[in-house]
Amino acid sequence: MTFARIAGTGGFVPGEPVSNQDLVERGIDTSDQWIVERTGIRYRHLAEKGAATSDLALEASRRALDAAGVEANDIDLVIVATSTADCIFPSTAALLQAKLGITNGCAAFDVQAVCSGFVYAMSIAEKFIASGSNRRALVVGAEVFSRILDWNDRGTCVLFGDGAGAIVLEASDEPGVLASALHADGSHSPILCAPGTLAAGGVTGDPFLRMDGQAVFKLAVRVLGEVAHETIDAADLTLGDIDWLIPHQANIRIMQSTARRLKLDMDNVVVTVDRHGNTSAASIPLALDVAVRDGRIQRGQRVMLEGVGGGFTWGAVLFRF
Numbered sequence: 001m002t003f004a005r006i007a008g009t010g011g012f013v014p015g016e017p018v019s020n021q022d023l024v025e026r027g028i029d030t031s032d033q034w035i036v037e038r039t040g041i042r043y044r045h046l047a048e049k050g051a052a053t054s055d056l057a058l059e060a061s062r063r064a065l066d067a068a069g070v071e072a073n074d075i076d077l078v079i080v081a082t083s084t085a086d087c088i089f090p091s092t093a094a095l096l097q098a099k100l101g102i103t104n105g106c107a108a109f110d111v112q113a114v115c116s117g118f119v120y121a122m123s124i125a126e127k128f129i130a131s132g133s134n135r136r137a138l139v140v141g142a143e144v145f146s147r148i149l150d151w152n153d154r155g156t157c158v159l160f161g162d163g164a165g166a167i168v169l170e171a172s173d174e175p176g177v178l179a180s181a182l183h184a185d186g187s188h189s190p191i192l193c194a195p196g197t198l199a200a201g202g203v204t205g206d207p208f209l210r211m212d213g214q215a216v217f218k219l220a221v222r223v224l225g226e227v228a229h230e231t232i233d234a235a236d237l238t239l240g241d242i243d244w245l246i247p248h249q250a251n252i253r254i255m256q257s258t259a260r261r262l263k264l265d266m267d268n269v270v271v272t273v274d275r276h277g278n279t280s281a282a283s284i285p286l287a288l289d290v291a292v293r294d295g296r297i298q299r300g301q302r303v304m305l306e307g308v309g310g311g312f313t314w315g316a317v318l319f320r321f
């Protein structure tokens, strides 16, 4: 049996951290206290004008390739999860493939599942590898969410940041991804969306991210609880067998509520929302990379990733590192 195992991780955030107080000084009617109490966010990183999602993805990918000890041309599948693609087409994955100098003609495509995007992308890559069609995938979550924020809407603009995270997922005789589950319910699309559309050479309608925060909160906690049980059951394990939970980094209170529901200690939950804010599809691989590099996540441990986001979409991947 062929498993898909993480060979290396990488992460990248652009520029210096921007504090909550920095946002106040930039004229946003908010406070450090409000943001920290409600979300746990203290800092985020914001890409400079001109920096594209593929630029952030490139840095994170180089670090993941280094960590895995492989060359760019050893990759035979590139998947980028993003909602802030460089352009309508080509895909950010194709642009990233070219920037990395991959010349072997491997498949490259984007996955759009907003904040669940990385979990979707990793699950897809695992299936390509387990089926035998591919040996080594580069799976990336990368975003410049600052481009779709309404900086006059204090209810959303303080929540998000830019960044990228990447993994090299490769075929192995040892596990590996143990189970995954993906879901969507498009009937909830109005509670979290960027509803603008492209027409007549410009964006028609509202180009910015809009959110009903309380509705998102309630739905996120429910589905994160359900999908954790579904995934652990599929692997024939119990939640007590998980060493680390890495939920989508949207809000510390969503993570705390999820951990309570799952009867997991917060000491076993990786939290980076305080320093990165919500980086959408990048949040989970960024948090994974932080915890691998600081030595918390060790080889052989069991890790569950949980994504939730616009669509509404949600999902989980359970793996042995």
Ligand code: ACO
Residues within 6 Å of the ligand: 029, 030, 031, 034, 035, 038, 039, 115, 154, 155, 156, 158, 159, 192, 211, 212, 213, 214, 216, 217, 220, 248, 250, 251, 253, 254, 278, 280, 308, 309, 310
């Ligand atoms: N600074 C100061 N005050 C603010 C801010 C701000 N940045 N934003 C809103 N307020 C004010 C509002 O105007 C309102 O004032 P009022 O009572 O005078 O009318 C008050 O704070 C309360 O506003 P609510 O929107 O009710 O605030 P709430 O307590 O619901 O917190 C939050 C908002 C943090 C967004 C919360 O709903 C939440 O955590 N939701 C989860 C959604 C989330 O994390 N989304 C991330 C993206 S989704 C995803 O990634 C899955």
